Amino acid sequence: MSESPSTPAAPVIDEATIGDAVDAALAAIAAAATTAELKQVRIAHVGDASVLSSANRAIKDLPKDQKAAAGKLVGQGKGRVQKQLAARQSELTAAEEEAALAAETVDVTLPTDLRPRGASHPLTVLQDRINDFFVGIGWEIEEGPEIESSWLNFDALNADPEHPSRSLQDTLYVAPEGSGMLLRTQTSPVQIRAMLERGAPLYVACPGTVYRADEIDATHSPMFHQVEGLAIDKDLTMANLVGTLDAFAAHIFGGTPITRLRPNHFPFTEPSAEMDFRCFRCEARHGLDHDADPSCRVCGGTGWIEMGGCGMVHPNVLRAAGVDPEEYQGFAFGLGIERILMLRNGVADMRDIVEGDVRFSQHYGTEI
Template identity: 40%
Template sequence: MKEKIDTLWREIQSGNISTLQELETFRIKYLGSKGVVKELFGELKNVPNDQKKDVGQLLNTFRTQAEAFYEECKERLSAASAVHSKLDYSRPGNAEPVGSRHPLSLVRSEIIGIFSRIGYTVSEGPEIEDDWHNFSALNFPPEHPARDMQDTFFVEKGEQEMALRTHTSSVQVRVMESSTPPIRTISPGRVYRNEAISARAHCFFHQVEGLYIDKNVSFADLKQTLLYFAKELFGENAVIRMRPSYFPFTEPSAEVDVSCTICNSKGCNVCKYTGWLEILGCGMVDPNVLEASGIDSTVYSGFAFGMGIERISQLKYKVNDLRLYSENDVRFLRQFTSEF
């Protein structure tokens, strides 16, 4: 009997009563009319006469301790409940700071939304690319001087030399290899170039490149698509102009400028007093690029374009330092709290 009483007391002490419901369960189990204490006193008649006095004293002590434990828990929980009941649940809560999406994410989503409305899908690919997808399939032959246009970070992967992609055109190659025209896709993503970091350049940045391949695609289709994009992004009064340029994977190629939205084309320090801002490069897909990806260039033609998201974001939010986008300065990021 003594060992049983000791075991029950240790069980009580190890219990963790944290609610009034748990306390009531304890009372019924140990102190109720059919509880443990009542049962123990009922078993006293089975104890030998010479031990009844000692066992009875132990039982009385156990009952007293159990009752004291119950009262102590009751007092503690009642006090906590009293404090809890004083809370005014009708009071408004404390205002939590509202976060925001990064400005580059906002512009990226807006660009994707514009092209999605005219049937473009989004395609993505790896940031570590092989030479074929990053250069050769895009009409960059080995040792061609055009490869020097893009300072590349090279990565060794076993015996194969890989590179951090210098443009998301590599994704377009993968799409052409795995799809049958018509193809209408945009490829947003991060790219890398071995350049010194400054207010106007960074070793990594973000691009959105577009590709459209079908029968009888013309340069006029390209121009109309980009004019639609400019008006959707910069406003109905936006005007574009196209200047001849060179890219290994397009022929003919062009640089596209948009009328300066900051000075309304009157001339300011942002547009260098020309009234125009360069926003992207474009051109008709070179037949060699189509053939390299298994597309018959005698049947299909297409156009491609690419833009830097940082550049578009600079024009949209008038940010004059590219480094601000990657420094995670909350003073800068808080300016976009109201954006969705």
């Protein structure tokens, strides 16, 4: 037959047992060095499983004539322990607060930044540098609205009614439908506005934000920045255009750049060209007699970097802006500021530029 489970022995309630329990509790309280240690002491010596608490619960089972004496003995012992716990708690709490204050002391007489340091976005810094160049050669900086009419954005720039750039796949139109209003796809409308308002001669650079119906990825964004230049005067030629862009490249990239023109077609200009300059990262930078590095990520192994579109202003554009093409000629060009930043500073992903993380800007400091 199985034996019945044994019943736990009732705690002994006498002066020796209670005295030993109290002495052990007082010694543990005195040895506690932190409030966390004191909490464990409290659980061990006055918690539900402690000798004193067990003895207190056992009083009810004593004979009636022993209950008073036992209650007094246990109550006095537990009272001494609780009193010492409270005193030690106050001591340790005060000591820990004093230590925390000492560790966190701040010398209010020392100079300090009341606000975290930020940084200008590198696109802003680069645009300022570009503006400085054009102001330095005597040009003016011109700005215009970002919501434009189709006439200023396309028609005045000699774009055919069926030109692909007018489609919804490329251009973001503004409601209501058929209003002829759109988010400008280039800063060229600012040039038209300047000619209409001020006539010729005219030398303006037009930096600003432009919009295209693109998905954002490593090399594209639906919103980006351009700077376009326009010079209208008597006797201007392609040589003036090349000289201006050569000087611009030297200002932005340093050194003495080697440039070339490739024939192209733009409605705004005739003749039109793409301007490239010799890669400044690989062996191609040493001159035309040096081969490009096939693994160069900047020029793609070609030795040339595309700078932007340019050319002589089309006579139709001059007429649309009220300028006589028989008397004045001019040149124009357009450059992507993000592209310049990515080439100049090795930014591999367009998304790093537009995501707004201040650490990206702080990396460049106050000068890029």
